[in-house]
Amino acid sequence: MTESxxxxxxxxxxxxxxxxxxxxxDDLSLQMEAGEFVVVLGPSGCGKTTLLNLIGGxxxxxxxxxxxxxxxxxxxxxxxxxxxxxRSVGFVFQFYNLLPTLTAQENVxxxxxxxGVDRESARRSASSLLARVGLGSMSGRFPSQLSGGEQQRxxxxxxxxxxxxxxxxxxPTGNLDEETAGGVLELMQELNQAxxxxxxxxxxxxxxxxxxxxxxxxxxxxxxxLQRS
Amino acid sequence: xxxxxxARDLRAMGTRxxxxxxxxxxxxxxxxxxxxxxxxxxxxxDSFYAHYRLADLDVRLLRPxxxxxxxxxxxxxxxxxxxxxxxxxxxxxxxxAQPAAEVVGMSSTAALNRLAxxxxxxxxxxxxxxxxxxPDFAARFGLHxxxxxxxxxxxxxxxxxIRGLARNPEYLLATANPDYLVPEPGSLAVVFxxxxxxxxxxxxxxxxxxxxxxxxxxxxxxxxxxLTAGLPVARVTPRAQQYSLRLxxxxxxxxxxxxxxxxxxxxxxxxxxxxxxxxxxxxSQRRELGALLxxxxxxxTVVATVLLPAALLALAGGIVAIAVxxxxxxxxxxxxxxxxxxxxxxxxxAAGPLALAxxxxxxxxxxxxxxxxxRLARLRPTQAMHGERIVSFGLPGWLQRATSAGPPATxxxxxxLLRRPxxxxxxxxxxxxxxxxxAALNILVSSTNSSVDAEFSQQGWTYSVDLAxxxxxxxxxxxxxxxxxxxxxxxxxxxxxxxxxxxHATDIELAGLPARPPLLQLELTAGSPPTTDRVVISEQTARxxxxxxxxxxxxxxxxxxxxxxxAGIARTLATQxxxxxxxxxxxxxxxxxxxxxxxxxxxxxxxxxxxxxxxxARVTSKASAQKAERELINELTxxxxxxxxxxxxVGAIFLISTLALSFLDRRGEFATLAALGxxxxxxxxxxxxxxxxxxxxxxxxxxxxxxxIAVPLSNSIAEAWFEIGLHxxxxxxIWVIVPALVLALLAxxxxxxxxxxxxxxxxxxxxxxx
Numbered sequence: 001m002t003e004s005x006x007x008x009x010x011x012x013x014x015x016x017x018x019x020x021x022x023x024x025x026d027d028l029s030l031q032m033e034a035g036e037f038v039v040v041l042g043p044s045g046c047g048k049t050t051l052l053n054l055i056g057g058x059x060x061x062x063x064x065x066x067x068x069x070x071x072x073x074x075x076x077x078x079x080x081x082x083x084x085x086x087r088s089v090g091f092v093f094q095f096y097n098l099l100p101t102l103t104a105q106e107n108v109x110x111x112x113x114x115x116g117v118d119r120e121s122a123r124r125s126a127s128s129l130l131a132r133v134g135l136g137s138m139s140g141r142f143p144s145q146l147s148g149g150e151q152q153r154x155x156x157x158x159x160x161x162x163x164x165x166x167x168x169x170x171x172p173t174g175n176l177d178e179e180t181a182g183g184v185l186e187l188m189q190e191l192n193q194a195x196x197x198x199x200x201x202x203x204x205x206x207x208x209x210x211x212x213x214x215x216x217x218x219x220x221x222x223x224x225x226l227q228r229s
Numbered sequence: 230x231x232x233x234x235x236a237r238d239l240r241a242m243g244t245r246x247x248x249x250x251x252x253x254x255x256x257x258x259x260x261x262x263x264x265x266x267x268x269x270x271x272x273x274x275d276s277f278y279a280h281y282r283l284a285d286l287d288v289r290l291l292r293p294x295x296x297x298x299x300x301x302x303x304x305x306x307x308x309x310x311x312x313x314x315x316x317x318x319x320x321x322x323x324x325x326a327q328p329a330a331e332v333v334g335m336s337s338t339a340a341l342n343r344l345a346x347x348x349x350x351x352x353x354x355x356x357x358x359x360x361x362x363x364p365d366f367a368a369r370f371g372l373h374x375x376x377x378x379x380x381x382x383x384x385x386x387x388x389x390x391i392r393g394l395a396r397n398p399e400y401l402l403a404t405a406n407p408d409y410l411v412p413e414p415g416s417l418a419v420v421f422x423x424x425x426x427x428x429x430x431x432x433x434x435x436x437x438x439x440x441x442x443x444x445x446x447x448x449x450x451x452x453x454x455x456l457t458a459g460l461p462v463a464r465v466t467p468r469a470q471q472y473s474l475r476l477x478x479x480x481x482x483x484x485x486x487x488x489x490x491x492x493x494x495x496x497x498x499x500x501x502x503x504x505x506x507x508x509x510x511x512x513s514q515r516r517e518l519g520a521l522l523x524x525x526x527x528x529x530t531v532v533a534t535v536l537l538p539a540a541l542l543a544l545a546g547g548i549v550a551i552a553v554x555x556x557x558x559x560x561x562x563x564x565x566x567x568x569x570x571x572x573x574x575x576x577x578x579a580a581g582p583l584a585l586a587x588x589x590x591x592x593x594x595x596x597x598x599x600x601x602x603x604r605l606a607r608l609r610p611t612q613a614m615h616g617e618r619i620v621s622f623g624l625p626g627w628l629q630r631a632t633s634a635g636p637p638a639t640x641x642x643x644x645x646l647l648r649r650p651x652x653x654x655x656x657x658x659x660x661x662x663x664x665x666x667x668a669a670l671n672i673l674v675s676s677t678n679s680s681v682d683a684e685f686s687q688q689g690w691t692y693s694v695d696l697a698x699x700x701x702x703x704x705x706x707x708x709x710x711x712x713x714x715x716x717x718x719x720x721x722x723x724x725x726x727x728x729x730x731x732x733h734a735t736d737i738e739l740a741g742l743p744a745r746p747p748l749l750q751l752e753l754t755a756g757s758p759p760t761t762d763r764v765v766i767s768e769q770t771a772r773x774x775x776x777x778x779x780x781x782x783x784x785x786x787x788x789x790x791x792x793x794x795x796a797g798i799a800r801t802l803a804t805q806x807x808x809x810x811x812x813x814x815x816x817x818x819x820x821x822x823x824x825x826x827x828x829x830x831x832x833x834x835x836x837x838x839x840x841x842x843x844x845x846a847r848v849t850s851k852a853s854a855q856k857a858e859r860e861l862i863n864e865l866t867x868x869x870x871x872x873x874x875x876x877x878x879v880g881a882i883f884l885i886s887t888l889a890l891s892f893l894d895r896r897g898e899f900a901t902l903a904a905l906g907x908x909x910x911x912x913x914x915x916x917x918x919x920x921x922x923x924x925x926x927x928x929x930x931x932x933x934x935x936x937x938i939a940v941p942l943s944n945s946i947a948e949a950w951f952e953i954g955l956h957x958x959x960x961x962x963i964w965v966i967v968p969a970l971v972l973a974l975l976a977x978x979x980x981x982x983x984x985x986x987x988x989x990x991x992x993x994x995x996x997x998x999x
Contacts, residue, residue, distance in 0.1 A: 049990075058904060058990040079908065086906025093993060097901040100622045101644030102637065103629070110637035114906045140629070142622050158905075 003070070004031035005165060005198050006055055011064030013050050024050045026222050027064070032200065034165070037192045040202045042218035048202040049170055051218065055200065056089050056168045057081040069165045086114045090159025090197075092169035096151040098143040104130060104154045105139035111158035122161070129157040133187055149180035153187065160191060167192075169201040173208075181205075235537035238514075242538075245893050248886040249506045249542055253590045254549025255882045256499015259875060260492035261550065261586035262557025265579055267481075267488040269562035272575040274477050277345075283398035284341040284441035285468045286453055289316065291461040291698055293436035302460075303442050306452045310340045311442035315427050318697060318846035319382035321418035323370050327840050329847035330380055330418035331400075334427030334437075341441045342399045344421060345572040349374035349393020357426035359392035362418070365570065367394055369415030380420065383431040384843050395421060396572050401473035416853065438463075457787070463698070464724065465787060470736050477569055484565065490941055491872065494666055495879060498659040500593050502883055503546075505652050507597035511535050511605065513894070518605050519613025528606035532599065539598030543591040550590035551583050557875060558582065564871040622648055638902070638911050642918035645891070653923065656887045660927035663880030664962075664969045665934030667873040671961035672939040673953075678859055680953040684802050685855045689748040690718070690828035692836050693854075697846040699823040702811070708844060709827045713835030718748040719824035721815045725786040727766070727807060729774040737770060737807040739786065741814030741824075748828045751808065754952075756797030758808075763796035765808040768952050771798045788819025800952050873965065881972040888920055888980040900992035913981040920980065924973035928966045935962060 013025040024047040032038050040048045053059035054066050057073050066073040069088040076084065090111065091097075098107045108126035109119075117125065130139045133153040135146075143151055152172060159167050169188065173181030185208065192199045201208065216223065239246050286308070296313040303311030315334035320327040335342070337352035344351060347364060362372060372378065372391060380387045400419040428434060444452050449467065457465055468474065518531050526534075559576060566574040605613055624632070624647065632643050646653045692714075696705060702719040709717035721741040728734035742749065742759055751758065751765060756778035759765045764782065766774070776782065780795045784807075799808070808814075815821050829835070836848050892899070902912055936957050943955050 053990040056904070058993070082903075082906055082908040084906075085904060086908075089906075091904050091993075093901075093904075097897065097904075097993060099637075099641055099898055099901065101641055101648055103633075106633065106637060106640060110641070110902075111905055113637050114911075142624075144622050 003067075005034045005036075005069060006030075006032035006200070007065075007067045008051075008054070009065040011054065011061045011066060013047070013054065013059070013061050025054075025061075026220075028223055029064075030216065030223060032198055034198055035192070035196045037189060037199045037213045038201070038216060039208050039214070040200065040216045040218060041204060041206070041208070043204065046218040046220060048204075048218055052168050052170050052200065052202050055166070056091060057084045086116075087162070088165050090162065090164040090167045092152070092155050092159050092167065092172045094171035094174040096143070096148075096155045096175075098151055098154055098158075100143050103140050103142055104135060104146065104150075104157075107143070107154055108158045108161050112161040115162040117162065125161050126157070129161050130154070132191075133157045147180075148176050149184060152176060152180075152184050156184070156188060156191070160195060160197065163195065164197055167197050167199045169199065171203055172201060173203065173205060235534075235541060238538045239541055242510075244889065245510075246538075246542060248889050249510065250545045250549055251882060252499070252502050252506055252886045253542065253546025253594055254553050255879055256502055257496060257546075257589040257593065258550035258553025258586050259557050259879050260494075260496030260499065261554040261582040261589070262875075263488045263492040263495070263561060263872075264585065265554050265558030265582035266561035266565065267485055268579040268582060269558055269574065269576055270481055270484065270565050270569075272577050273562065273566050273571050273573070274481060274569075276575050277401075277571050277573070278398050278474060281343040281345055281396075281398045282341045282443075283468060283471060283474060285444040285449070286440075286442050286456070287342075287399070287464075287466040287471065288440045288442075288457055288460070288462060289464040289466070290438040290440075291463045293433050293438040294460075295435065296437045299437065299440045299460075302456055303440065306455050307445045308442035308452070308456065309445075311440060312336060312339055312341050313424075313437035314439040314441065315424055315431075315433065315437045316439045317382055317427070317431065318695075319380050320840050320847070321366075321370075321420075322379040322381055322386065326370075327381070327837065328366075328370075328416060328418055329849065330382070330420060332380065332382060332420045332422060332427060333397075333400075334422050334424035337423050341443065342397055344395040344397050346393050346395045347572050349391070351393065351395070352421060352423050353392075354423050354425065356390075356392060357423060357429065358389045359422075360389040361393050361395040361421040362391050363400060363415075363420075364394040364396065365415040366418045367391070378418075378420070380418075381841070383433070385431065387430050389420070389422070396570060397421070399471065399473060401570055402476045416849070462787060466724070467736075470724070480569065486942075486944075490938070491666060494662055494938070495876075496589065498662050498879075498883070500589070501655050502659060502887070503590075503593045504597040505655050506886075507539060507542075507594060508601045509652070509894070510539075511598055511601040515605060515613055518602075519608070519610050522606070522608070522613055523610035528603075531606040532602045535598055535602035535605075536595065539594055539602075543594035543598075546594055547587040547590040550586040554582055554586040560871055560875070636911075638907065638915040639918055641898075641902075642915045643922065645895070645919055646922060652887070652891075656883065657923050657926045657930060659883045659887075660880045660924060660969070661930035661934050662938075663876045663883070664927060664931035664965050665938050666876045667965035667969075668931055668935030668962045669938035669942055670873055671964055672935060672955060672957050673942055675958055675961055676939075676943065676953050676956045679956050681802065681855065681859065683954075684752070684800075685851055687750045687752065688851060689716070689750065690830055691851050692829050692831055692839075693849045693851070694827045694829060694839055695846045695848075696825055696827070697844050699820045699825050700844065701822055702815070702824040705824040705827045708842065709829045709831070709835075709839065712831070712838040712842070714827075714829035714831035714839075716747055716830040718743060718746060718828040719826075720749070720811060720828060721818055721820060721823060721825050722806075723786060723814075723818035723820075723825065725784050725807070725817070727770065727774060728783045728785075729776045730781050731775050733774045733776075735770060735773045736805070737766075738803075738805045739784065739814050739818060740803075740806045740808050741811030742808045743811050748830060751797075751799045752801065753797045754800050756795065759796050759810055761810055761813055762791070762793050764793045765797040765799050766795060767799055767801050767804045767806060768947070769804040770807060771795070784817065786817050786819065789817055791817055877965070877968055877972060880969060881976060884920065884924070884973060885976040885979060887923075888916070888976055889983065891919070892916065892980050892983055896987055896992050900987050900989045903987065903989045904993050909985050912985060913977075916981045917974075917977045920973050920977045921970075924970060928962075928969065931966065932957075932962055935965075 008028055008030045011025055011028045014021050014023040016022050042048050054061055055068050071084045105126050109122045112122040112125050130136055133156055135153055173184055299313055300311055317332045319330045321330045337354055374391050374393050376391050378389045378391055521531050563574050633640055705719040706717040723739055725737055725739040727737050776795055778795050782793045784791050784793055815823055839845050840848050899912055939955055943953055
């Protein structure tokens with residue numbers, strides 16, 4: 001039996017301490033396979049982002065085991081997590097988190113160079129990806145010179161430029177209007193098919209469930225429902 | 230509600246609030262602290278001379294006389310108190326070295342020129358050989374209380390025991406060669422003994438040669454003439470002419486010119502950073518202020534919302550400013566007092582500098598907050614909430630290309646400096662000013678040393694020999710030649726007062742000069758050498774009297790009065806010396822054809838032989854005078870080091886706070902870099918790159934700035950001491966730039982630690998606030 005790309009076993013995570021402690025994930029077990037497009041849905045505070053952070057190596061679980069891309073994230077040290085993020089994972093954030101003093105091209109390159117790719121290859125890869133997300137002519141612009149939708153496309157290009165096994169997107173359309181959001185989702189699905197990377201998209205937008213190939217619904221820290229479309 | 234919001238805003242700001250308070254306090258407090266230090270040293274000087282009762286008048290006689298007639302003279306002019314002393318010149322026998330000594334026989338309960346005992350015990354008639362010694366001399370020769378001290382005095386060898394160390398207002402800055410305004414600490418063995426004991430030890434019986442007195446107010450000159458009329462007077466020194474007081478006044482005058490320059494620089498840089506910090510603080514609240522406007526709050530209320538936390542910051546900054554003022558003031562005053570040699574430092578809390586510090590801190594902070602708050606309150610709510618102006622960043626094509634080389638983290642670091650060009654420029658300017666000020670002080674020290682060396686190097690004499698009493702010039706020269714001097718140049722020196730037609734007047738020392746002086750070379754900056762009725766004055770005297778070459782002067786000596794004109798102006802360390810041909814000078818000083826000193830070119834054995842002559846009061850070598858002047862300048866570097874440390878400390882505070890504020894504003898971006906997989910080293914390198922780039926730019930800028938700052942400071946030295954030529958040398962900068970780089974590295978380490986402690990998951994989700 002082959003190992004899942006992402007595997008969570010009896011994972012629990014809480015925030016705060018004492019009387020104010022809040023259990024966000026409670027004994028959660030979940031697997032995600034290579035090439036899947038997974039949509040994580042659920043109400044606010046149900047642990048969607050926490051789940052993404054644990055998979056992305058941005059946070060660690062209180063108990064249980066998290067493995068992704070062949071790395072045991074539960075026992076990984078800081079350096080190992082950094083290397084994991086640099087090589088295996090791409091992030092897309094709700095507020096894009098582009099570096100404002102770098103151009104679109106340079107933002108994408110920043111996502112590639114960290115994986116140890118040389119400058120010329122990074123430049124080629126960034127140009128190609130920006131063209132692919134429809135921003136080939138805007139590569140020299142700074143984030144403040146781009147619209148929200150364009151910025152999110154740059155963020156997607158940046159996440160994919162290093163050819164990660166896993167792309168994690170946290171509310172990627174949460175800050176966009178409906179039409180732009182639709183375009184971004186369409187692009188992500190295309191890229192999922194084209195690159196073969198596993199996409200995990202957190203959202204509370206039910207429309208996304210119709211687009212996703214697999215839906216994970218969280219509720220009160222646990223898995224409420226698994227659905228495949 | 231607003232107050233609650235203000236308090237919560239401040240709590241939420243946490244470290245940022247603390248840093249802004251530190252910037253406010255350090256910026257304004259340092260400048261005011263230097264002003265407070267000036268006030269403290271002035272108070273210290275005044276209370277020292279008042280407490281230890283420096284006499285209004287000191288009359289030195291050519292030969293010892295009975296004390297009672299002198300005291301009766303003093304009583305006749307209402308000079309009270311008046312005391313007689315026996316003051317003898319000799320030499321301290323310190324092995325091969327025989328430094329000049331001045332032994333003061335005085336009452337153990339003297340009311341005037343009292344002793345400040347800083348170690349051991351005071352004078353006692355019961356301990357006739359128990360002497361008190363000048364602490365600078367003791368330090369220079371490693372002498373302590375309880376040690377023995379041998380003196381050559383009046384042709385006898387006397388052995389004393391050091392009973393204690395003491396300062397005295399008359400000898401606070403003792404020197405073996407008072408011709409030079411710069412003293413030679415430790416060059417003169419000032420020894421205090423009970424008067425009767427000294428009279429017995431020297432076999433002079435009940436005779437004295439010195440009278441000190443306080444004069445009643447008004448007509449001081451006339452009373453002084455009445456007191457000395459018919460007496461064999463060697464020297465009359467009014468209080469204002471007293472060497473130590475004159476020098477401390479000149480020194481403090483120089484400091485009083487330094488202080489506003491340095492204080493002003495610190496205050497200016499501090500104010501700049503306050504404005505930038507507050508602007509940044511207000512703009513970071515742009516969206517929530519926009520929300521308040523959208524909710525219907527009036528612009529006035531919105532401004533008040535900003536002003537309340539700003540007022541709390543201002544208040545806290547004001548308190549810190551007062552603390553910094555007191556701290557800096559004490560540090561500088563303490564160091565300055567130690568350099569001059571005051572036994573104690575007075576710290577009266579002057580209201581002026583403290584009010585200035587608090588007022589500047591509070592006023593500048595409120596003003597710095599009001600302007601951006603008012604601008605924000607005038608925006609439409611949507612404009613304010615949107616905040617495009619804040620996040621916008623763009624570069625001209627050429628600059629974009631020029632800054633695109635290197636790894637992304639480097640490009641990011643460089644571009645960050647261009648993101649807020651005004652803030653970056655202000656930071657660089659602040660650090661450059663701090664470094665430049667430190668370098669300027671170094672330039673002054675090295676330039677002063679160079680000027681001293683240059684002056685001494687052109688002199689042909691190797692020893693200056695002061696005679697115990699005036700001798701015929703030919704006899705003085707013969708005495709020197711007999712001792713083995715290759716060349717001898719007899720001169721006369723004596724007190725006089727110069728006045729100009731413009732109504733200015735100053736006390737000077739009239740010095741005689743041969744027509745073609747073989748040994749004493751004057752560096753004339755204008756005019757020609759002295760001739761009959763045509764005098765050469767120093768640059769300082771020319772400035773004081775507001776005269777130039779050809780100007781008319783009146784000269785008054787204890788003996789006579791004459792009309793002169795200015796033949797030339799000289800650059801000299803002996804700023805009070807005024808030169809006339811030897812023959813005319815001796816006539817004006819009432820000793821025609823006589824000399825009071827001889828400049829000689831001789832080897833050390835000749836000097837040793839001269840020291841053994843009873844007719845010789847003291848022998849000072851050029852090398853020791855030069856060395857002593859360097860030592861004095863090096864002592865002053867103690868004070869300069871404190872000022873440099875303050876400069877660098879303030880620079881470091883500015884750098885650390887700017888870096889920290891910059892980091893706090895961009896923590897979302899650092900979190901993004903971390904999420905992308907950038908490691909500790911790469912993020913650390915980014916922070917370090919920013920800080921070191923700023924420091925490197927500041928270091929480059931500090932070179933012209935340092936020279937610019939050195940110019941007014943050297944002018945103030947010229948006004949107080951002597952003219953110096955500025956010689957900026959690389960080491961002057963290196964000695965400041967290297968510590969600045971070290972401090973920058975420490976600041977970087979601090980900022981990097983903060984950058985790496987970031988909670989990536991929490992920070993990366995927050996909307997980036999640029």
